[in-house]
Amino acid sequence: MRLFFCNIIFLLVILPAVSAAGPGSKNNQSGVSHGVEGLSPELRKLLQKEMQALQNGMMEIIPAYISGDWSKIDNIALKMKNSFILRQALTDKQKHELHSVLPETFIKLDQQFHYLSGMLSHVAKNKKQELVGFYFSKLGESCVGCHEQFATHKFPALSKKPSEEKHEH
Helix, strand or coil, rough: CCCHHHHHHHHHHHHHHCCCCCCCCEECCCCCCCHHHHHHHHHHHHHHHHHHHHHHHHHHHHHHHHHCCCHHHHHHHHHCCCCHHHHHHCCCHHHHHHHHHHHHHHHHHHHHHHHHHHHHHHHHCCCCCHHHHHHHHHHHHHHHHHHHHCCCCCCCCHHHCHHHCCCEE
């Protein structure tokens, strides 16, 4: 439980910074585009709105969790699983664009996020307090992992420096 509260505090500090992320991404070390910059301006704007909605959802879960409002968590997590904006607003052309421009790694991370959101919804519906904390924490880790790979230009603190990549004692 102590680890969960440490994760909550971490998320309270990191999520406001994460929301400022635009959908663009480059690997800062190599300058190689990961595909997000290749999206049309309209699609980038939708993606940015989606990221903001996801942050808002994550932030709404915290007071719901500490007050035991399982139905609110279930509702929010289900919206996150089904996407707040993207799935409802995309045209067929934009869906094709997403799948042809974004790298497979990005798509897999997105699928993992939606799976975790579904699991959070499920455990909240079943009032499994400890598992709600676990899946909420995993969602936060999922966000950070994706931003670490695709948004270090927006979040330089998440960029791994060469000295950090080698583990030495």
